[in-house]
Amino acid sequence: MTLVIKTYYRMRPFIPRGVRMNLRRLLVRRQRAACGDVWPIDLRAEFSRPSWTAWPENKRFALVLTHDVETAAGLDRVRPLMDLERQMGFRSSFNFVAEKYATPSALREELAAGGFEVGVHGLLHDGKLYDSEKIFTERAERINRYIKDWGAAGFRSPSMQHNLEWLHGLNILYDASTFDTDPFEPDHTGVCTLFPFWVENTEKKGGYVELPYTLPQDSTLYLFLQEKTIDIWKEKLDWVVEQGGMVLVNTHPDYMSFTSDRPRGGTYPARFYHQFLEVVLSKYDGMYWHALPREMAEFVKKQDL
Secondary structure, X not given: OOHHHHHHHXXXXXXXXXXXXXXXXXXXXXXXXXXXXXXXXXXXXXXXXOOOOOOHHXXXXXXXXXXXXXXXHHHOOHHHHHHHHHHHOOOOEEEEOOOOOOOOHHHHHHXXXXXXXXXXXXXXXXXXXXXXXXXXXXXXXXXXXXXXXXXXXXXXXXXXXXXXXXXXXXXXXEEOOOEOOXXXXXXXXXXXXXXXXXXXXXXXXXXXXXXXXXXXXXXXXXXXXXXXXXXXXXXHHHHHHHHOOEEEEEXXXXXXXXXXXXXXXXXXXXXXXXXXXXXXXXXXXXXXXXXXHHHHHHHHHHXXX
């Protein structure tokens, strides 16, 4: 992690949310002007096909839906989001921050009973997980307890920070802290692939599956770039489908408004996500393998071992 990023996370608690939002918008807009050749599509990902070439049931592409719940406010919007997906015939994973807020066991059990998945989204969401290997190792012990207690198979780092070698310290089937291309993240090094891949543990037998997200995050599109349509999602969806890749989406219930079409306070209309799912259903019905992250990781693990 760079010194600039470390400094930012030290100062972050003392900067008003509105100020942080405006600064991030200015930065993202400036970055966007300079990264049109790699975002939202990085053409180099065309050449990253794995040795295995077919999805289950010989489907054209794969679809994985994930959500990161960053705050207690987001926790209150889990059920409306779950209901939206369930009514449309979709399933997803919800990743909770272990020690930032209390995640009721009843909610986790309800998700599991409904065919959804629960994952761990870091310990505190304070930007310090990767400050040093010592800090990571100390926190990994606590994270592993939550993974076990929640029956979780996967992990996603806050702010998409990642060190794929250190992550071997977690007892996970998969990690989901990377992306094919996203120059707007603090750790903006993309893995430049539209497919999941196996991360071997070179020190001892085993490893885990890495699941990169391949569509822009909702926060990037609707909070920072302030887009008013789902056109970028549709453009990237079509391109990933052309490549026969994995369409992995990451959204945040924290930022979705289910009650107003003119939301305030750093939210966007939940209808945007609903519209995206409608496009998937109407344009690509019967063409995709819809999997939970756990199911995707189990499939990839079998191919690579």
